[in-house]
Amino acid sequence: MKKRRNINTILVISIAFLFAFISLYAMIPPSPDKNADFVKNFSADRALHHLKNIANTAHPSGSIENEKVRNYLVEQLRVLGLKPEIEHSNHASLYPKMITGGDMYNVIAKLEGSGSGHAIMMSAHYDSVQQGPGASDDGAGVAALLETIRVLKSAPTLKNDIYFVFTDGEEQGLMGAKEFWTESKHKQKINMIINFEARGTSGPSIMFQTSKENGWIVREFAKAAPNPVTSSLLGSLFEIMPNDSDLTVSNENKIPGLNFAYGDGWTGYHTPNDNIQHLDIRSLEHQGRNALEMAKHFGQLDLSHTKQENAVYFNFFGLVISYSYYWVYPLTSFIVFLFAMVTIIAVKKNAATYKGFGISLLAIFSAIVASILATVLIWMGVNALWAEKMTLFSGAIYDSSLYQSAFLLLTVAVSLFIWKKFRSINTWEMTLAAIFLGVIFLLLLTQFLPGASYLFAWPLLASLLILGWVVWKDKTESIADQPLILTLMSCLPVVLFVPLLKLLFTFFPVSLAPYLMLLVVWLLALLFMHSKLLYQLGRWVPHTLVGMAIIVLAISFFQANPGSDRPIDSNLFYVVDQDKKQAKWVSLEPPDKWTEQYVTATNKSNIKEILPFNYDKEAWVGTALVRNYEMAKIKLVKTEKKQGKKFIHLRYLGGNDIQNMYVSVPGGRVQKVTIGKESFVIPKTMQTFYYKQTGIPKKGLDLILEIKGEKPVEFTFASEQHPDPEIRSKRPSRWISTGIFDESIFITDRVTY
Template identity: 40%
Template sequence: MNSNQPISPVISQQTHIRWVTWFRRASIFVLIAASVLVGMLQIQAPQPVGNDAPADQFSAERALEKLKVIAKDAHPIGSARHTEVRDYLIAELRQLGYQPEIQKAKVISDFAKESLDLSGNIENIVTRIPGTDSSKALMIAAHYDSVPEGPGAGDDGAGIAAMLETVRAIQAGQPLKNDLILLMTDGEEMGLLGAKAFIQEHPWVQDIGLVLNFEARGNKGPAFMFETSEQNGWIIQEFMKAAPQPIAYSLIYNVYKLMPNDTDLTKFKQGGLPGMNFAFGMGLDAYHSPTDTPENLDRSSLQHHGEYMLNLSRHFGQLDLSEVRQEDRIYFNVFGWHMVSYPQSWAIGLIALGVLLFVLTLWHGFRQHRLTLSGMVGGILIPIGSLGLVYGVITLLWRFIPSNLSRDRYMDILTKSHISVYYLIGLLAVTALITIGLYRWLSRYVRTENVWASILFLWLLFGVATAFMLPGGSYLMFWPFVFSLIGLNISFRCREGRWTWLAALFAVPGMVLITPIFYLVYMMMTLNMAGALMTVVALASTLIYPVFSKRLSVRRHS
């Protein structure tokens, strides 16, 4: 064979096309992976600070020294160890120069039933630190009792230890204008007994302008603000100014309101006090268990509690708290600890704008002969079928798991992330096979842009529903819809078959917003919600449908 024989132009062109195709697919994969990573970067806690930190800063290591005493053993209400913890906390506050008081009361929980005695003699520890020119008092709250099953380092020793370190740091800095009330409630684990007693009986309730309550449901992960009082507009805006590492989503708050869960803030809100609730919620295997020890507590979680507590106390401690109620706001993280918010009333106006933009997009697509009505009608069956199929298959698949495992092994899967992650990966793989396979098969019969438009119509319907029924979560439907709509309009101006990357590019905002919500629900609600979780993944994947399309030809397909 002659080595000087020229390479066939056809072969050279085919090789070039293969390389371009491979590069394009790899770029799309990197783009989607990067957007998921950016979304995950929202869910992080600050690095813990050591004992050598300046006196006016919060140190997780200094707080941990207190926590080792508080959570040395289980200390449920009524136990001898509980009395020791009470006395230790009083001694620590007195050592700082304060005059703590004990509020004693006999309380019956609102959750008590004939078959379950939820009552007790509680001893709240209450301390008031006078301000220089108080409008109304700021109150920090956490509970110091634990469950009988565990020492309660996370729930809620971390909140109590952070409180001691916070007031020490405040004492080392500039004094606050507003009075600062420290409330260490008792009997929370028995049914919010201490919070109920404080609201019903303590004379300082009328002096309080804002409450910051701290909780935990696990022993690691970032702390996030998951609940507020109603009319939270001013509170949210000030929170965003003051918190150095804020993590908060109005969707989580809206969903939390629909759940039967309660904390001390429930009682504070019922008593008319505005406030915010903070918690970290990963490491569920330690929740209410013997492993909830100071040694197992994530130092970063403790640091995050303290960063919130100290910075918000200093910020709100200087503001006029006489009237803090303002129109509710939608709020969410976008990049890391950077947040955006806007009035909740905008949800209706934005979705109305979305309807207008969608109508204009349809006009644009029909005018460019890239959309057909029949194609869109057929196309909408693809995302609906995909969501239904994923939910059904994953739900049935997950039902087989507990039936073939012991209860202890199943609980390990639900609560231990290093075990559950493998099941999560498996479920994600099944979801990907279903969605990609279905898209590839049905895209032979329906033109891609018709399906893309139909998918966005489905997102628009979800947007309308959330704007009216779950306004705090409307952002999760609206903004992915708008950006993907931009990509669809650009595709109408592109050469057919050369625009699939647009779907991935304009899906990035959606992936960034959806990823942290998915992860938080997975970590806090566990894979018991596998069907719903994977349906969310299937919904997100509809934004990149054209990437999986089999054919694009308008001449061969409707």
Template identity: 40%
Template sequence: MDYLPTSLGDTRLAARRGPFKWLQSALIILCIAGAILIGLLQIKAPKSANLNAPPEDFSAARAMKQLEIIAEEPHPVGSAAHDTVRDYLMSELKGLGLTPEIHKSQAVLNGAGMVNLENIVTRIPGTANTKPVMIAAHYDSVPAAPGAADDGAAIAAMLETVRALQTSGPLKNDLILLMTDGEELGLTGARAFMAEHPWAGEPGVVLNFEARGNRGPSFMFETSDRNGWLISEFIKAAPNPIGYSLIYNVYKLMPNDTDMTVFKEGGLAGLNFAFGMGANAYHDELDTPENLDQASLQHHGEYMLSLTRHFGDLNLKDVRQEDAVYFNIFGWKMVHYPQSWAIWILAFTVLLYVLTLWHGMSRRKISLKGTLGGAAIFLLLLGVVYGVAALAWSLVRSSVSREQLRVIGLDPIISVYWFAGFLAVTIGIIWLLIRWISRYNHAENVWSGTLLVWLLLSAATCLYLPGGSYLFVWPLIFSLIGLNLSMLRRINDSGWTSAIFAAPGFILFTPICYMVFVMMTLMMAGELMVFATIALSLVFPVFCTKEQRRKIKQAANKSFP
């Protein structure tokens, strides 16, 4: 229900609000746009270094010279081009003063018979080895692609990393370089190494590098279990770290695999990195050195060099520690804390929500019935948005050719416009439904009901997806603070207050939403728009009808003819 002003002071205050309406609208827009921009700034790659970079630094320009040879043409297992790349890598490693060996093996593939595998392995001794650091990447490509990003960029980065390491003196720990073969044939080279090679069980930390596109920042998207110590050291050492425990928790539920899967099955601890924007180049003829974003290569290399130096001088005999919750906040600044803290943060949030309800009811600003109605509105809206988005994408799929659909879904420029279109339709649906339904429910009831659903999402992720709990619990805490402050005011200003305190939520949601869009494409338009709606729900009061405000103004006019 709507609550009208209860005193002459209220009506006077309401009557003076008009001149500041434009300022509040501008504040709302600035808060939302600014928070989204801060979120997007998390997902950027560092500027690539040129050929004149200091010799002890990683240079993408220098690595590109190697990559132009490695990814000159497709080089799948068994091809003549594969042998050429193998020989080139052996020659370059020897030229760097190393003694590489070819670890030969065989694998039986379903429907393809027996294949010969040739991993390239070498070791750089340390001065006081505890356990070796191992850098791993695969050098084979699929038949259709030259493999500049997948995985030539990592192989070229490995050569440039070794060159840079030699300028700064030896590490304490040994360094193992593993260039696996047959990754594109089911991780066969990594499996052969772990099953047969005498060094397989030695590494204390593995750094594996992959790609699922040809541009964008390199994400640390996977770790081994009990990753607390690894995450802490990763944040200390990496100059431009990007990683989200939510992505890792979701990745574990998916059927996707890399060589890191095999290393983890073998009991090794480590970190897995990949860049994934520009998905139209993945396993495609577009995956050439000319089309590769050198900033992505630079990010790969900076991780590789800085982490090798860091872990190379640490005691790696015991690297297991309680799993961590971790995420970026401002640019490359990351936050992390033990996963066990999640349940205590949730308990605090539940208490804060209960106190908020009590506060609102005591001030007659919200009611239990209105709160439940607000939650129902939110759930209804999620269903409507999913249905409209899924239906719209189904109509698109049936109206265009297969090639056009591929462009719409995968082209990094075209797909963004389609995503923006779906998002605009979603915002329109939210505006219409919230504006209509909120005529029958107070804006702060809508707000408290929405946050009740957020509380349930926080509890669910805390219990079943703890690495993703941060995405819901921290925006919820800030929004609850905003709701309490809004209820302290005599006039309903929940719109701009909700926008200010929704900023942390938009900062956290924006990079995840964009990454899900890039990785999953608009083939999951319904799910993507639901995810966007959850973020936008933090500012539902902005969409609420101004009917209550008109009633206040009418009351003010009657009091002051």
């Protein structure tokens, strides 16, 4: 009997792992097909050729390298038979603490359709951060669109026009997208947008965000997407998290849209390692296939009515299941009713007791609290001992998957240990208690985050239907010995939760992973019949899991050594004060073994005291030799006094590869500013006026400030160029350029008007 039970246990657990494997396998991005007809199919190799020209080096907005990439785009679009145009303007935005502006150049090309009168916009940004070449963020998106155009040009003409828009200034605050949706002459023609992004160097191309009223667009996406990876939970989370992309701007303008990105390999994000060598070509292939199929599919559709009630959507064995929000409340209500009925019948037939139900709830809560507490404490210790030094400016950590795996192993072990202590609970009471908690989660999600409701709704519905049938047939005593029933109960929970946890582990920092153990404990409780079988294999099971977790953490410990293949943060930049004829080295990170030759641990300051930039951040400082750099040219056009105010008209003329200009005016005296054609009333809360300008228009940029009072006022200016040759050439390979200002050269000056 025991031998048969062990065989059943191994069979049931193996099938559950098989479900998990299949669901994760469906998320692996496709490899390029070397035998495919390149005329009709996307070619990652051809896209890679473009990428080598786009991501050869860092090309932030306002830089000479950015202009080179722009010229390459224009040249290639012409080679592809399109007529590219450049929309140029200076776009500025007022924020609570400062104003930012940018000299933006969006590249736009139209692939004409057969004349439906409708148009799609496909977009990616071609600027990078100054720390890295941006092969993934967002060179891969740009290259994928260029290759998509090649394939579309050789195919039959689509019904709808497609505008390919390569935006500038995304890394500076979505400036290119804001310029397009504010100023572009083409904006009124766009019926929907498809945007491509990245937050890493590998992984599947995930459709992670949509617009409001997405029912139609999600349904059509499901029909066309090759190897789709998506979840309405991600879309719901992205709405409430402080993250933006170019689609954020189109969403604000109520344009239907889809957003694609890949996010594995976070340690390469916004660093020099966001290069072609670290790019997984499968991710490029997946982005490209999505781009091509979206263009072909939506290019043939009637875009007159693209808005319908929001949809819940998710992956299921490589398919996309979707249904309207209208079904969320009825489905939730039915599950609540079904839970009440199954529980009442189970109690009447002595399969469970209300007392046992309460004890089971206590057992689940105990496991949740113990698992979260254990993993949080372990993470605090691990982080303090070795993980913190392997953490980058972005929050990414080397070996994050090892830490997450250790948390999972420990959570399973802790849950099994605790539940073994509750000897009086039975499988029915435990399962019903888990379903009760799931119903509570479902009710909350239905009300506040309906896009995530599917995660609990379908596993709960499947479990309740199976349990209801078992109770109805009076098979409550033998359910744990029925491999088929146990297999059916594990299918939906595993297939829905496992890939979702993988996505959350990908996009969330490791410090939040312990709190995701709540979901893991709940899943184990819902599948308590399986968990109990696992423990019945022997007491060695939880001990083995703990041992495996220790081994995994030990591996992470021995790998926690910075090197050229695993470089860590180092921040250093140069500031020369033309007024005082002084120069200094500055770092936003405590001195490391390399920067300690430039800055000292005891000499601290604040960025606000060093630069005219509203960034309240501690800085470490050291004395530097004064170099002969020229400040960007700033011309005083005129000053004028009237009605108790002073009007100062300046003109930025730029200089040699000046990427950013900064200015501050203290005392709360700036009341209004006009930047180019845009005017802003300065809020009283901005006691010190701060303005950052990315790139200077070749014809110059006019800046007119309205100052309260006629007394003289001091302006502090700073110009920024990049990179500093000494830092770039002397930094050892075990350290990497990350974080704001790194490798920059600042020239500051004060002028009183």
